[in-house]
Amino acid sequence: xxxxxxxxxxxxxxxxxxxxxxxxxxxxxxxxxxxxxxxxxxxxxxxxxxxxxxxxxxxxxxxxxxxxxxxxxxxxxxxxxxxxxxxxxxxxxxxxxxxxxxxxxxxxxxxxxxxxxxxxxxxxxxxxxxxxxxxxxxxxxxxxxxxxxxxxxxxxxxxxxxxxxxxxxxxxxxxxxxxxxxxxxxxxxxxxxxxxxxxxxxxxxxxxxxxxxxxxxxxxxxxxxxxxxxxxxxxxxxxxxxxxxxxxxxxxxxxxxxxxxxxxxxxxxxxxxxxxxxxxxxxxxxxxxxxxxxxxxxxxxxxxxxxxxxxxxxxxxxxxxxxxxxxxxxxxxxxxxxxxxxxxxxxxxxxxxxxxxxxxxxxxxxxxxxxxxxxxxxxxxxxxxxxxxxxxxxxxxxxxxxxxxxxxxxxxxxxxxxxxxxxxxxxxxxxxxxxxxxxxxxxxxxxxxxxxxxxxxxxxxxxxxxxxxxxxxxxxxxxxxxxxxxxxxxxxxxxxxxxxxxxxxxxxxxxxxxxxxxxxxxxxxxxxxxxxxxxxxxxxxxxxxxxxxxxxxxxxxxxxxxxxxxxxxxxxxxxxxxxxxxxxxxxxxxxxxxxxxxxxxxxxxxxxxxxxxxxxxxxxxxxxxxxxxxxx
Amino acid sequence: xxxxxxxxxxxxxxxxxxxxxxxxxxxxxxxxxxxxxxxxxxxxxxxxxxxxxxxxxxxxxxxxxxxxxxxxxxxxxxxxxxxxxxxxxxxxxxxxxxxxxxxxxxxxxxxxxxxxxxxxxxxxxxxxxxxxxxxxxxxxxxxxxxxxxxxxxxxxxxxxxxxxxxxxxxxxxxxxxxxxx
Numbered sequence: 001x002x003x004x005x006x007x008x009x010x011x012x013x014x015x016x017x018x019x020x021x022x023x024x025x026x027x028x029x030x031x032x033x034x035x036x037x038x039x040x041x042x043x044x045x046x047x048x049x050x051x052x053x054x055x056x057x058x059x060x061x062x063x064x065x066x067x068x069x070x071x072x073x074x075x076x077x078x079x080x081x082x083x084x085x086x087x088x089x090x091x092x093x094x095x096x097x098x099x100x101x102x103x104x105x106x107x108x109x110x111x112x113x114x115x116x117x118x119x120x121x122x123x124x125x126x127x128x129x130x131x132x133x134x135x136x137x138x139x140x141x142x143x144x145x146x147x148x149x150x151x152x153x154x155x156x157x158x159x160x161x162x163x164x165x166x167x168x169x170x171x172x173x174x175x176x177x178x179x180x181x182x183x184x185x186x187x188x189x190x191x192x193x194x195x196x197x198x199x200x201x202x203x204x205x206x207x208x209x210x211x212x213x214x215x216x217x218x219x220x221x222x223x224x225x226x227x228x229x230x231x232x233x234x235x236x237x238x239x240x241x242x243x244x245x246x247x248x249x250x251x252x253x254x255x256x257x258x259x260x261x262x263x264x265x266x267x268x269x270x271x272x273x274x275x276x277x278x279x280x281x282x283x284x285x286x287x288x289x290x291x292x293x294x295x296x297x298x299x300x301x302x303x304x305x306x307x308x309x310x311x312x313x314x315x316x317x318x319x320x321x322x323x324x325x326x327x328x329x330x331x332x333x334x335x336x337x338x339x340x341x342x343x344x345x346x347x348x349x350x351x352x353x354x355x356x357x358x359x360x361x362x363x364x365x366x367x368x369x370x371x372x373x374x375x376x377x378x379x380x381x382x383x384x385x386x387x388x389x390x391x392x393x394x395x396x397x398x399x400x401x402x403x404x405x406x407x408x409x410x411x412x413x414x415x416x417x418x419x420x421x422x423x424x425x426x427x428x429x430x431x432x433x434x435x436x437x438x439x440x441x442x443x444x445x446x447x448x449x450x451x452x453x454x455x456x457x458x459x460x461x462x463x464x465x466x467x468x469x470x471x472x473x474x475x476x477x478x479x480x481x482x483x484x485x486x487x488x489x490x491x492x493x494x495x496x497x498x499x500x501x502x503x504x505x506x507x508x509x510x511x512x513x514x515x516x517x518x519x520x521x522x523x524x525x526x527x528x529x530x531x532x533x534x535x536x537x538x539x540x541x542x543x544x545x546x547x548x549x550x551x552x553x554x555x556x557x558x559x560x561x562x563x564x565x566x567x568x569x570x571x572x573x574x575x576x577x578x579x580x581x582x583x584x585x586x587x588x589x590x591x592x593x594x595x596x597x598x599x600x601x602x603x604x605x606x607x608x609x610x611x612x613x614x615x616x617x618x619x620x621x622x623x624x625x626x627x628x629x630x631x632x
Numbered sequence: 633x634x635x636x637x638x639x640x641x642x643x644x645x646x647x648x649x650x651x652x653x654x655x656x657x658x659x660x661x662x663x664x665x666x667x668x669x670x671x672x673x674x675x676x677x678x679x680x681x682x683x684x685x686x687x688x689x690x691x692x693x694x695x696x697x698x699x700x701x702x703x704x705x706x707x708x709x710x711x712x713x714x715x716x717x718x719x720x721x722x723x724x725x726x727x728x729x730x731x732x733x734x735x736x737x738x739x740x741x742x743x744x745x746x747x748x749x750x751x752x753x754x755x756x757x758x759x760x761x762x763x764x765x766x767x768x769x770x771x772x773x774x775x776x777x778x779x780x781x782x783x784x785x786x787x788x789x790x791x792x793x794x795x796x797x798x799x800x801x802x803x804x805x806x807x808x809x810x811x812x813x
Contacts, residue, residue: 019675150675180674224662322807382674392666419696421670421689481685482670544677596679603680607687610667615645615660 021383023375029210034376059121088126090164131174158184159232186216188374209341217327223390229326238343245271253296404441533585541579640694650774
């Protein structure tokens with residue numbers, strides 16, 4: 001029997017074999033990896049038993065250090081130690097100035113739109129820095145699970161824009177990880193929390209991390225997490241608290257704001273330590289080594305700290321108000337407020353959040369680990385380890401997407417808080433007689449003026465046949481996938497001329513750049529590009545085979561005739577044989593495509609049958625009077 | 633392939649009607665997404681993932697259309713009259729046109745008023761009331777669905793469009809208020 005041939009050990013798997021998957025919380029300050037083992041999600045420690053990996057990467061001429069060692073080296077080697085890659089990822093050099101950070105790195109502008117940081121090991125992009133962190137976490141998962149990962153879920157702030165998401169995905173690709181899904185951090189927290197309690201109802205997740213702030217309102221209903229609205233600020237977090245405290249300390253110690261970088265790091269470290277200590281006491285002593293020698297002694301009270309950070313907290317509270325309004329719920333309809341992120345340990349933050357929602361926020365799940373735990377649970381589901389599981393996450397796009405129209409105005413095509421995946425189209429026309437091209441400028445943001453929004457991409461539709469002004473009908477379609485990534489297509493309706501763009505090049509790396517980096521990192525590891533591609537394609541082939549085999553076991557007999565079943569089985573056997581023997585990734589890739597083509601009818605039939613069954617179930621459940629037989 | 637010949641009501645297995653049970657719609661939506669959502673196919677091949685993306689996108693669009701009263705009315709109008717957009721009709725209700733001008737004026741004056749917050753709340757309540765009234769009209773118009781009633785429904789859709797736009801503008805003012813404070 002054909003199926004036996006593909007179930008050989010090492011090639012393919014029985015439908016219910018557990019696939020290894022991990023959830024990664026790639027944080028601004030700290031990162032974690034978690035996985036589900038024997039139904040329990042847990043974060044994974046390194047060899048020394050440490051779960052938290054500081055998101056710090058240090059480059060030296062012959063080595064890359066990631067984590068605690070790099071963090072400790074930061075004060076002595078500030079230029080080569082990158083500790084806020086997440087604040088930089090997916091941004092252009094121009095944006096970095098507007099972030100307003102006093103970043104101690106040396107940025108260089110190159111031909112690419114992506115900023116590069118000069119280090120002793122050469123110039124690196126924030127994407128490569130993030131990839132180093134992901135590599136370490138991926139390897140940690142492989143080591144503790146004892147096998148290759150079939151895929152990972154990586155969390156991103158809900159408020160990350162398209163460019164930041166795309167850059168995160170690029171980082172994963174550089175790290176050699178297969179990304180099942182980018183998952184929004186507050187949604188991940190809701191999963192960890194919701195499954196823990198099985199609480200149906202409307203919940204708020206307040207997520208204040210080191211460098212990002214998110215708030216999401218979700219409705220949980222029988223395993224379906226439906227995000228109603230989300231909002232935030234992708235450059236506001238605990239780091240800003242530290243900055244505020246550091247600025248105050250500098251002033252108190254009689255130092256100017258432009259002291260040398262080493263001193264600045266030192267003061268920032270003391271500021272952070274003082275802030276953290278104030279979670280447990282009313283006042284804390286601070287000592288600062290002065291650059292001219294000697295030291296400064298002083299104290300910081302909780303009251304003083306509160307006054308330094310109140311403005312920042314108020315910004316988050318205002319965002320909560322707006323998100324509540326977007327979700328169409330009032331604060332008293334929220335059943336629980338879940339606190340996520342290390343900065344929610346701050347008592348003032350808890351106090352203000354409690355004030356807004358009129359209830360004490362929940363802080364009982366470790367705010368540092370909850371996101372990784374949620375990501376691991378989702379990764380386990382996405383890997384297909386829980387067939388029949390009811391859990392489903394329905395997320396939204398955080399920011400409105402649109403195009404520039406005449407006069408520099410924004411025309412929104414997909415408004416914020418639209419459930420994804422989504423596709424929307426709008427028609428535009430020419431404004432000059434005989435106009436043969438149209439420039440499409442894709443923007444993201446809420447403001448009326450294009451200048452106030454984020455520019456995502458520009459592309460041109462050419463070859464519009466000559467017509468009088470206003471006669472051409474150009475349909476611009478925006479499609480956002482389940483990762484929140486945008487694709488735009490423009491088509492002239494009468495002639496069929498079209499142009500499309502995966503919104504990427506203007507702020508992310510181009511595909512060529514990613515390939516170059518991959519090549520470089522592989523050269524470094526004395527590996528081989530073809531070998532790596534082969535592994536990737538073989539893994540993909542295995543994934544396809546497993547999914548199809550599992551599908552056949554469920555409903556193959558029901559949905560397929562004997563002849564059809566033979567077609568599917570033959571196609572499966574063929575791919576299994578090629579994946580097993582071929583040494584050419586292109587041949588494996590072609591075989592996967594062939595299998596998909598051969599089995600397309602079956603995949604479609606399954607989906608339609610599933611839809612019919614689900615709706616039929618509802619018809620039985622409901623009152624007959626609500627049913628209109630003609631509507632069927 | 634996604635069955636594009638089905639209309640949104642058929643996709644959800646619900647009667648073609650303006651009045652619908654929101655809870656039932658939501659339950660059917662969740663049941664459909666549990667089947668077609670890309671998360672269900674994350675470990676499958678590229679083709680299954682693409683197919684699921686198409687299905688999930690369609691289900692989201694259909695749900696969005698049926699859930700929102702204005703979108704539902706526009707969609708239903710298109711289904712019943714065969715015209716893709718009900719937006720061609722011009723509003724011919726002098727009383728509403730007067731009302732429209734008043735409301736516009738009220739909104740324009742708000743940012744300079746002393747008690748902005750209060751006036752904004754009053755205006756929003758007024759808009760909500762008018763929207764509810766149009767929804768009630770639409771229910772009757774679609775119930776009968778005579779050519780005359782469908783013409784009236786097109787008028788109601790026009791009014792709703794104006795009211796929705798006004799509500800959005802009022803919300804923008806509210807957003808800006810919170811930023812300042």
